[in-house]
Amino acid sequence: QAVVTQEPSLTVSPGGTVTLTCGSSTGAVTSGHYPYWFQQKPGQAPRTLFYDTNNKHSWTPARFSGSLLGGKAALTLSGAQPEDEAEYYCLLSYSGGRIFGGGTKLTVL
Amino acid sequence: EVQLVESGGDLVKPGRSLRLSCIVSGFTFGDYGMSWFRQAPGKGLEWVGFIRSKAYGGTTEYAASVKDRFTISRDDSKSIAYLQINSLKTEDTAIYYCTRSNSGIYERTDYWGQGTLVTVSS
Numbered sequence: 001q002a003v004v005t006q007e008p009s010l011t012v013s014p015g016g017t018v019t020l021t022c023g024s025s026t027g028a029v030t031s032g033h034y035p036y037w038f039q040q041k042p043g044q045a046p047r048t049l050f051y052d053t054n055n056k057h058s059w060t061p062a063r064f065s066g067s068l069l070g071g072k073a074a075l076t077l078s079g080a081q082p083e084d085e086a087e088y089y090c091l092l093s094y095s096g097g098r099i100f101g102g103g104t105k106l107t108v109l
Numbered sequence: 110e111v112q113l114v115e116s117g118g119d120l121v122k123p124g125r126s127l128r129l130s131c132i133v134s135g136f137t138f139g140d141y142g143m144s145w146f147r148q149a150p151g152k153g154l155e156w157v158g159f160i161r162s163k164a165y166g167g168t169t170e171y172a173a174s175v176k177d178r179f180t181i182s183r184d185d186s187k188s189i190a191y192l193q194i195n196s197l198k199t200e201d202t203a204i205y206y207c208t209r210s211n212s213g214i215y216e217r218t219d220y221w222g223q224g225t226l227v228t229v230s231s
Contacts, residue, residue: 001173036218038154045206045221046146046154057219089154097172098156098216 002026004092006101011109012080020104021072022090028071029092035073036091037066040103046089050075080108111135111220115207118225121197129192129225131207138188139163142210144218145181145192147203157181157205160190162213170216197229 003025012018022035029035035053040046050056050066053073063079073090085108090101117129131143142165145157158171160181169181180193190207204224211219 040154045223047221048208048218051211051217051219091154091156093216097170100154100156103153 001096002092002094002099004090004099004101006088006090006104008102009105009107011107012077012084014080014082014108016080017076017078018080018106019069020075020077020088020090020106021069022074022092022101023072024092026094029068029073031068033073033092033094035066035068037064037073037075038089038091039086040089041086049088077106082108084108111209113207113209113220113222115205115222115225118205118227120228120230122231123197123199123229125197126193126195127197127227129194129205129207129227131190131192131222133188133190133209136209138183139185140213142213142216143181143183143190144208144210144216145179145190146206146208147201148206148224149200149203152203155203157192159210159216165214194227197227199229201227202229203227 005023037050038046049060054066065076067074087103089103112134142161144159158181160169178195182191206224207222208218209220211217
């Protein structure tokens with residue numbers, strides 16, 4: 001079974017920019033992995049930010065963007081706000097199912 | 110307003126069975142696929158499975174770790190998705206979330222429910 005990797009933790013300053021990445025043990029992440037990004041705050045259900053790499057939902061703040069970068073899926077936050085402090089999970093699709101990364105704890109400090 | 114409400118979570122003994130329900134409102138349930146995810150206490154998310162809309166056969170997909178014990182079904186007349194869990198194990202202890210897919214055929218999770226807690230313990 002593939003392993004999906006994310007940075008365990010990242011810190012960004014308010015107003016700053018940070019990129020979270022999502023890699024696959026099987027090789028480069030492509031659009032064929034249909035990358036997802038989810039945000040989860042403590043005590044809350046997750047919220048979907050992006051599907052299929054860069055398709056956002058109506059509730060996804062414009063300061064977030066999804067892309068493929070250097071063989072990984074990437075979530076970029078430009079102009080971080082205190083309310084963006086959360087756990088972020090990526091999800092990749094494989095022939096045998098869908099696998100989450102371990103999550104990135106993003107601190108805005 | 111789209112709403113998904115899970116229920117059925119409980120404290121159960123290993124080896125028992127449990128059926129979780131996800132009742133939805135705010136959209137035409139039959140037009141959409143539905144998924145289940147879970148999250149063990151203090152851990153990350155895990156995809157459980159997906160059911161397509163009846164227009165696409167109502168077919169299902171499961172994570173390898175659960176496919177022999179978990180069954181997803183749907184009752185379009187009641188706007189409810191179900192997750193049947195058999196032969197419960199302690200490692201099944203988790204919050205179980207249902208989600209809507211914005212497609213009847215492809216899994217494209219958009220809305221999430223608030224989850225229901227399943228605790229497996231003797």
